[in-house]
Amino acid sequence: MPTSSENDKFELVQQPIDAAALVKFVRADLDGAIVTFDGFVRNQSHGRPTNYLEYESYAPMALQKMREIGQLIHETFAVDRMVIVHRLGRLEIGETSVFIAVSAPHRAAAFAACRFAIDTLKKTVPIWKKEYFADGAVWADGELPPAPPSQKTAS
Amino acid sequence: MPPVAATLRVKVLFFGPIRELCGMSEESVQIPKGATLNDLFASYAVRYPKLPGFRSSLVASRNQELAAWDTPIGNEDEIAFLPPVSGG
Numbered sequence: 001m002p003t004s005s006e007n008d009k010f011e012l013v014q015q016p017i018d019a020a021a022l023v024k025f026v027r028a029d030l031d032g033a034i035v036t037f038d039g040f041v042r043n044q045s046h047g048r049p050t051n052y053l054e055y056e057s058y059a060p061m062a063l064q065k066m067r068e069i070g071q072l073i074h075e076t077f078a079v080d081r082m083v084i085v086h087r088l089g090r091l092e093i094g095e096t097s098v099f100i101a102v103s104a105p106h107r108a109a110a111f112a113a114c115r116f117a118i119d120t121l122k123k124t125v126p127i128w129k130k131e132y133f134a135d136g137a138v139w140a141d142g143e144l145p146p147a148p149p150s151q152k153t154a155s
Numbered sequence: 156m157p158p159v160a161a162t163l164r165v166k167v168l169f170f171g172p173i174r175e176l177c178g179m180s181e182e183s184v185q186i187p188k189g190a191t192l193n194d195l196f197a198s199y200a201v202r203y204p205k206l207p208g209f210r211s212s213l214v215a216s217r218n219q220e221l222a223a224w225d226t227p228i229g230n231e232d233e234i235a236f237l238p239p240v241s242g243g
Contacts, residue, residue, distance in 0.1 A: 039243050055242070056170060056171065056174075057170075057242070058168065058170055058216075058219075058235060058237070060219055061216065061219040061220075061235075062242075064219060086242055086243075097242075097243065098242065098243050118243060121242055121243055122240070122241075122242060122243040123240070124240070125240060125242050126170065126216075126235075126237055126240050126242075127240060127241070127242030127243075128170055128171035128172075128238065128240065128241055128242070129241040129242065130171070139171050139172045139238070139241070140241040141239065141241065142238065142239030142240045142241030143239050143240055143241075144212055144213075144214055144238075144239045144240075145214050145221055145237070145240060146214075146221075147214045147215070147221055147222070147223055147224070148221055148222060148223050149223060150223045150224070150225050
């Protein structure tokens, strides 16, 4: 398998995500499996009813981090193609916020790579989610990406 | 010889709760030559007294790469103080 693919797609979009088109995009004759992850807006957070969500990103850095995830996946798993698409702006209950699809000749690599992609995205890609409730709004608890070591101690 | 600039011009970006706290998405500022990310953050902490409370839950970036707080800033750098990420 190549360590990167011109057939990968990493995007931030404002409009609804067309999951079926993305699944088709990663499907190729050399593959035997596609695993997808569809992350969508839940109607509650810790039992508190949610009205809607808003996502924002540091777009150029977010895309770079998504491409790095892709590169790591090609180095680690025997997969063919992948797409990672994250939506920004206001999302209603049930709408897809992130969609990932990975194709591979064999299913084990596709499952592992898809899991790795969403887990890593949630830790490293600069995207932020604000949850709007009937009685207020909060920024979702997130994960702080690990900072590189101090240059002073490194040198 | 052209005079050596004593200051650097940098673009600073704000996201999520930090954008709301500072009331802006970005600004261009002049800072002393030799300043680090820590120094730049300290200058915002003076302007926004609630900001220091966020310090332990922020990570700095320089030119779209995560960077240690003692990283020196260069002219025309793009800096951001990123809150915990919550995509997905």
